[in-house]
Amino acid sequence: MSCTNLKKVAPLDGQPSPPPSLKEIQIYADGKKWWESLEWEHPNANNFLRPFADIRRDELIANFFSEELMDTRLSRRAEYDQGHAILNKLEKACLVEIWTDREVVRMHDLIRDMALTITKHNPRYMVKLGLELTKIPKIQNWTEDLDKVSLMDNSIHDFSPDTSPKCPRLSSMILSKNYLLMFIPECFFEKMRGLCSQFK
Numbered sequence: 001m002s003c004t005n006l007k008k009v010a011p012l013d014g015q016p017s018p019p020p021s022l023k024e025i026q027i028y029a030d031g032k033k034w035w036e037s038l039e040w041e042h043p044n045a046n047n048f049l050r051p052f053a054d055i056r057r058d059e060l061i062a063n064f065f066s067e068e069l070m071d072t073r074l075s076r077r078a079e080y081d082q083g084h085a086i087l088n089k090l091e092k093a094c095l096v097e098i099w100t101d102r103e104v105v106r107m108h109d110l111i112r113d114m115a116l117t118i119t120k121h122n123p124r125y126m127v128k129l130g131l132e133l134t135k136i137p138k139i140q141n142w143t144e145d146l147d148k149v150s151l152m153d154n155s156i157h158d159f160s161p162d163t164s165p166k167c168p169r170l171s172s173m174i175l176s177k178n179y180l181l182m183f184i185p186e187c188f189f190e191k192m193r194g195l196c197s198q199f200k
Contacts, residue, residue, distance in 0.1 A: 054106045146170050153177040159184050166191040
């Protein structure tokens with residue numbers, strides 16, 4: 001599979017869609033085999049990108065620090081160089097696209113869909129990017145096995161004061177580009193003991 005051959009052939013995120021053709025099934029099967037054959041010095045780097053839409057390269061590298069993807073024994077300059085090396089490897093493997101004079105990073109739509117489908121059960125992600133949500137997802141969507149949540153690029157402005165999802169494994173939650181969101185009640189995080197990074 002090459003970067004130039006990537007195109008969205010069918011929704012892979014569980015949404016209603018026409019039955020896939022044999023060719024589409026083969027493309028997905030080949031893509032899955034290709035994804036699983038990749039070897040990474042930092043295996044969590046490609047996982048980390050899935051919940052994001054467009055993000056600035058320097059912001060993404062800064063977030064790598066929060067996820068402890070860097071060798072903390074290195075100097076700050078060496079850590080940034082390591083972050084750029086990770087992104088360059090992801091780009092070479094066609095997992096990300098670099099836009100706007102190499103300043104903006106995004107995961108190709110097909111790759112994100114495929115990645116979320118392949119790793120649907122472990123680790124568990126809830127990704128709802130750019131869906132014009134005004135409220136957070138209903139409590140039944142917040143399952144105990146969630147590892148990461150991204151509600152990036154929506155219009156969320158309201159967190160119910162009596163909502164406290166039980167997500168003990170949740171390690172990061174991304175709420176950036178919800179420009180109307182001014183306040184999150186503390187009780188919302190009470191049952192998220194594993195939460196180590198929240199991007200807003």
